[in-house]
Amino acid sequence: MISLAWLPSVPTSRLAPPPRAHAHCHAPHPDPRPHGRYRNPTVRPAWYRRRQRSLTPAQRRAEAALWPSLGLSWAHARRIDVAAAFGRDARTVLELGCGTGEALAALAAARPAEVFVAVDWYRAGVAAALQRVDAAGLTNARLVRGDAATLLERALPVAPLFDEVLVFFPDPWRGSEERRILRQAVVRQLRARMRPGGLLRIGTDVEDYPSKARAVLTEDGGGWREIPCEEYEGPRGGHARPETYYAREAARKENTIHDLCFTIDSDDE
Numbered sequence: 274m275i276s277l278a279w280l281p282s283v284p285t286s287r288l289a290p291p292p293r294a295h296a297h298c299h300a301p302h303p304d305p306r307p308h309g310r311y312r313n314p315t316v317r318p319a320w321y322r323r324r325q326r327s328l329t330p331a332q333r334r335a336e337a338a339l340w341p342s343l344g345l346s347w348a349h350a351r352r353i354d355v356a357a358a359f360g361r362d363a364r365t366v367l368e369l370g371c372g373t374g375e376a377l378a379a380l381a382a383a384r385p386a387e388v389f390v391a392v393d394w395y396r397a398g399v400a401a402a403l404q405r406v407d408a409a410g411l412t413n414a415r416l417v418r419g420d421a422a423t424l425l426e427r428a429l430p431v432a433p434l435f436d437e438v439l440v441f442f443p444d445p446w447r448g449s450e451e452r453r454i455l456r457q458a459v460v461r462q463l464r465a466r467m468r469p470g471g472l473l474r475i476g477t478d479v480e481d482y483p484s485k486a487r488a489v490l491t492e493d494g495g496g497w498r499e500i501p502c503e504e505y506e507g508p509r510g511g512h513a514r515p516e517t518y519y520a521r522e523a524a525r526k527e528n529t530i531h532d533l534c535f536t537i538d539s540d541d542e
């Protein structure tokens with residue numbers, strides 16, 4: 274990713290409000306081609322590339338102003354050093370598919386002793402998340418842009434880094450499994466970066482997502498063990514899933530939200 278550090282800084286008061294949130298997540302999959310067409314998820318289809326370019330000028334200014342302090346850039350020869358990015362070694366949380374950063378901002382504000390790294394490949398979403406984090410004055414959250422699997426594989430060192438990984442309301446990507454966040458490549462990479470005893474937490478209101486997630490984690494065979502989420506939330510407190518737009522939408526549609534928690538017993542590859 275190209276560093277934007279050279280761009281002139283813009284006062285945050287002149288930045289645009291977050292973009293119309295979540296529109297992209299509700300849009301029907303714009304490409305009706307059948308399952309199996311996109312073999313390489315790092316080669317984006319045309320509709321995706323168009324969407325990536327579709328920042329308003331104000332969003333571009335926001336991105337340019339906030340990325341140098343709140344974004345994490347990486348290159349093949351220079352992977353992200355999470356502890357160095359925050360200037361401290363703390364309990365570390367990774368959010369995959371953070372959207373506009375609603376859960377990220379809520380959790381980072383509620384848990385200031387911890388540090389949060391949030392990933393999304395949707396550029397306008399990341400721009401909105403940058404604005405949210407900045408507006409809340411949070412110093413314990415950073416954004417990374419790109420596909421979850423690619424980032425895990427290429428942007429982060431292979432080392433136990435994360436105590437908690439969050440996947441809230443992931444896109445089901447029906448018929449396009451190679452783009453789903455919880456896919457084999459992601460889970461395998463994740464396992465190598467979890468600290469022992471780390472927690473993977475998933476929240477979804479898509480009916481068949483839990484069974485698919487369980488199947489992927491079982492297939493991975495790397496010591497993932499499902500635990501009741503209450504076990505994790507209860508004694509430590511404050512670790513519940515924050516209520517966000519998608520949770521409210523699920524309630525409005527009378528959909529059941531499934532919370533799944535997995536821990537990992539071993540950090541072996």
Ligand SMILES: C[S@@+](CC[C@H](N)C(=O)[O-])C[C@H]1O[C@@H](n2cnc3c(N)ncnc32)[C@H](O)[C@@H]1O
Nearest residue numbers: 298370371372393394395420421441442444452
């Ligand atoms: C339905 S939204 C949920 C956003 C957020 N987690 C929330 O609960 O508000 C799903 C998000 O996951 C992102 N996403 C989907 N697949 C991804 C992938 N492979 N890598 C990174 N982000 C992804 C989408 O861009 C989108 O912002």
